[in-house]
Amino acid sequence: RFDSIPMAAPDAILGISEAFAADARAEKMNLSVGVYKDAQGVTPVMKCVKAAEQKLLETEQTKSYLPIDGLPDYRHAVREMLLGDEFPADRAAVVQTPGGTGALRVAGDFLATQCAPTRVFLPNPTWANHSAIMRAAGLGVETYSYLGADRRSLDFEAMIADLSEKTRPGDAVLLHACCHNPTGVDPTAAQWQQIANLLATRGLIPLLDFAYQGFGDGLEADAAGLRTVLEHCDEAIVCSSYSKNFGLYSERVGAVTLIAGSPAATATALSQLKIVVRANYSNPPRHGGSIVATVLADPELTRMWKAELEEYRLRITRLRELFVAGMKEQPGAPDFSFLLNQKGMFSYSGLTAMQADELRTQHGVYVVGSGRINVAGINEQKVDWLCRAVADVM
Numbered sequence: 298r299f300d301s302i303p304m305a306a307p308d309a310i311l312g313i314s315e316a317f318a319a320d321a322r323a324e325k326m327n328l329s330v331g332v333y334k335d336a337q338g339v340t341p342v343m344k345c346v347k348a349a350e351q352k353l354l355e356t357e358q359t360k361s362y363l364p365i366d367g368l369p370d371y372r373h374a375v376r377e378m379l380l381g382d383e384f385p386a387d388r389a390a391v392v393q394t395p396g397g398t399g400a401l402r403v404a405g406d407f408l409a410t411q412c413a414p415t416r417v418f419l420p421n422p423t424w425a426n427h428s429a430i431m432r433a434a435g436l437g438v439e440t441y442s443y444l445g446a447d448r449r450s451l452d453f454e455a456m457i458a459d460l461s462e463k464t465r466p467g468d469a470v471l472l473h474a475c476c477h478n479p480t481g482v483d484p485t486a487a488q489w490q491q492i493a494n495l496l497a498t499r500g501l502i503p504l505l506d507f508a509y510q511g512f513g514d515g516l517e518a519d520a521a522g523l524r525t526v527l528e529h530c531d532e533a534i535v536c537s538s539y540s541k542n543f544g545l546y547s548e549r550v551g552a553v554t555l556i557a558g559s560p561a562a563t564a565t566a567l568s569q570l571k572i573v574v575r576a577n578y579s580n581p582p583r584h585g586g587s588i589v590a591t592v593l594a595d596p597e598l599t600r601m602w603k604a605e606l607e608e609y610r611l612r613i614t615r616l617r618e619l620f621v622a623g624m625k626e627q628p629g630a631p632d633f634s635f636l637l638n639q640k641g642m643f644s645y646s647g648l649t650a651m652q653a654d655e656l657r658t659q660h661g662v663y664v665v666g667s668g669r670i671n672v673a674g675i676n677e678q679k680v681d682w683l684c685r686a687v688a689d690v691m
């Protein structure tokens with residue numbers, strides 16, 4: 298009976314935003330969910346998005362269903378963003394999905410049904426939802442070492458040892474293509490070479506989660522790890538999201554891109570991806586994908602988009618600097634300079650679960666229990682206030 302169902306725990310990330318919304322205090326700051334905020338504390342609609350929506354309002358002819366694999370112009374744009382314009386298009390099947398989460402679930406279902414018995418190896422730590430998605434798809438979930446004992450740098454030796462010793466050919470290995478969530482710690486270019494070589498020689502399936510393209514070192518630079526993997530491996534799956542780099546969070550815009558060894562294998566894999574989609578959500582929503590396709594088909598809107606995204610990226614770097622400088626002013630507080638080497642929206646602050654709890658209850662600052670902070674959510678007017686609060690609980 299329904300009345301015997303136990304209450305589920307709140308979501309590790311979105312549950313914190315629910316608690317934040319219910320907090321009546323005037324002075325509060327939400328550094329939990331990975332959402333960019335501007336100087337006014339607002340998650341803005343990009344100007345290029347507004348302009349594309351205006352264009353769509355005037356030109357859109359229908360709201361009829363999209364094909365199962367999504368809007369052709371969107372799929373084309375995604376392929377170029379991820380792989381560049383030289384990669385053979387007939388070896389990359391792009392399927393439009395509802396967000397990066399939708400992409401991961403489609404990828405998981407595909408691996409479970411077409412590549413069974415597959416296990417997926419996740420970095421430790423990783424995005425709180427990865428394991429739930431892969432388990433829901435029916436995959437075995439394992440972990441490989443990623444963050445060092447200092448909780449601020451990559452333990453590359455341990456990572457390579459785990460991937461060499463624990464995996465079997467045919468296992469999938471999830472890698473964050475850039476801006477590792479939750480730590481902000483990415484491999485170097487030379488380390489990507491070694492990882493890619495290992496994946497290829499051990500016959501592992503690269504599964505790249507690419508949700509933050511443009512937030513690390515720039516749009517093209519952030520794709521370097523993925524492209525290195527593709528120089529070594531002829532098969533891979535990429536799950537990308539346009540929630541962050543187009544600010545289209547609630548429109549649910551993502552894609553799963555499957556790279557296969559030949560055009561024939563790509564076409565076959567695409568047919569199976571479509572079976573997964575049809576049994577899951579049938580076909581993707583139109584609006585967000587249309588926005589991305591409209592922006593990227595128009596040189597002026599593309600220029601606007603790149604400029605806006607670059608502004609976001611540079612602002613996050615500035616926020617990192619402001620926070621690190623602010624913490625230096627706090628007597629006895631730990632040195633946070635390590636934040637300056639990390640990429641993207643997130644960093645592990647070193648706050649324990651208890652300190653995170655205290656930060657919320659005593660000061661109205663909400664961070665994820667693991668101590669992950671969303672740097673992109675810091676309000677620069679309140680950096681001093683934030684630093685005092687962090688110093689107080691540490």
Ligand code: LMR
Nearest residue numbers: 310311329330331424478
């Ligand atoms: C995050 O990690 O905060 C984002 O990816 C949002 C989410 O869905 O958890």
